[in-house]
Amino acid sequence: MTNVQDTPHQDQDLSEQIAPVPRISLQAFCETADLAEVIAEAAEDRRMDKAHLRVQMGGAPAAAEAYRSSPTPNVVILETVGRRNEILDHLDELAEVCDATTKVIVIGQVNDIVLYRELVARGVSDYLIGPIGVLDVVRTVSSLYAAPGTKPVGRVIAVIGAKGGVGASTIAHNLGWAISRDIGVDTCIADMDLPFGTGGLDFNQDPPQGIADAVFSPDRVDTAFIDRLLSRCSDNLSLLAAPATLERVYDIGPDAFDPLIDILRATIPAIILDLPHGWTAWSKRALTNADEILVVAAPDLANLRNAKNMMDLLRASRPNDSAPRYLLNQIGVAKRPEIKPVDFAKALEADPVSVIAFEPQLFGTAANNGQMIAEMEPGHKVSGQFTELALAMTGRHDTRKTRQGLLAPLTPLLEKLTQRRKKA
Structure with missing residues (x-):
């Protein structure tokens, strides 16, 4: 009852x-x-x-x-x-x-x-x-249909760019890395840009099979089949790589990714959907059905318009879910007129979950080396921003800060004890 x-x-x-x-x-x-x-x-x-x-x-x-x-x-x-x-x-x-x-x-x-x-x-x-x-x-x-004793379903986080070239895939990949490394949650990144996906390049992976095998063989999709398609990037991070070839035309139905996402949701705690910029029946469906949505935008007028259109539609179509969030990327390009974050927030009726500066040397080198920002420069401010973004998108709290806060009152005493040991 x-x-x-x-x-x-x-x-x-x-x-x-x-x-x-x-x-x-x-x-x-x-x-x-x-x-x-x-x-x-x-x-x-x-x-x-x-x-x-x-x-x-x-x-x-x-x-x-x-x-x-x-x-x-x-x-x-x-x-x-x-x-x-x-x-x-x-x-x-x-x-x-x-x-x-x-x-x-x-x-x-x-x-x-x-x-x-x-x-x-x-x-x-x-x-x-x-x-x-x-x-x-x-x-x-x-x-009524959830098996007793099963683990909680995984959290699906969909990442999409408000416009092409705003770095949405880079954000998605670094977000997945931060969730797996900093939070310690098993994570899968699904590169859904079948013809042009960069997941394999960004993680320096070249698997013989990937996400397309699941999309075009829905009758074979089960847990064992998906496990064979996953490419291991680290202890807690796996990648479903896109074929990134033009040998075929990828005209797929609105529910083409449903069997795959259902299996991932039932077996992996965190799933990052790296969606290509575009508006198709299947991409809209993937966005609408995700648990969390992150729209990546650059600070110009076209991005502002597109991000507002996306967020308004998603708010209306998902009244019982948390509101979609957005991130401002590539901020501070020299001599480029930009729309300020405060003006974005006013138009979109929400503050950005993060604002990431334009760092061409850092991001360019990482992309060319097939590495994440935290691997390149773990102490860089941007690396910390990805950790904060991971915490926000998964609904977690930074336990490291909590532990530091609990120990703060003891800090003077600990310093005195250390000094005494040194003198001794």
């Missing part, structure tokens, strides 16, 4: 990890317009993208009547505002026409453990006590 009265929709944690719902059919029978509206909004959530949901009015009686002449879906959501006996009577009526494999979620107003036990005895999958929010619906449906 789930009581969600104390967790209204607007106060829920938008960063929590909820597994995507598989390709199932759902039907909801509501008694109040408020719940019908909430469930209709849940149907638009990115995690419900594969599910087919229909909302009807009439509650449990309408459901029992509907299924007398039509097959039941995978999941039925029932709202009831009656008392215990009425709820149980309606469920008994529904059981006569409902398929045994159909999962039933009941949403009611009665907070009663005896009622909950009766519902469980009748095969009800979950009982929610209203009022509920959009994420409560998504979370409950998702939990």
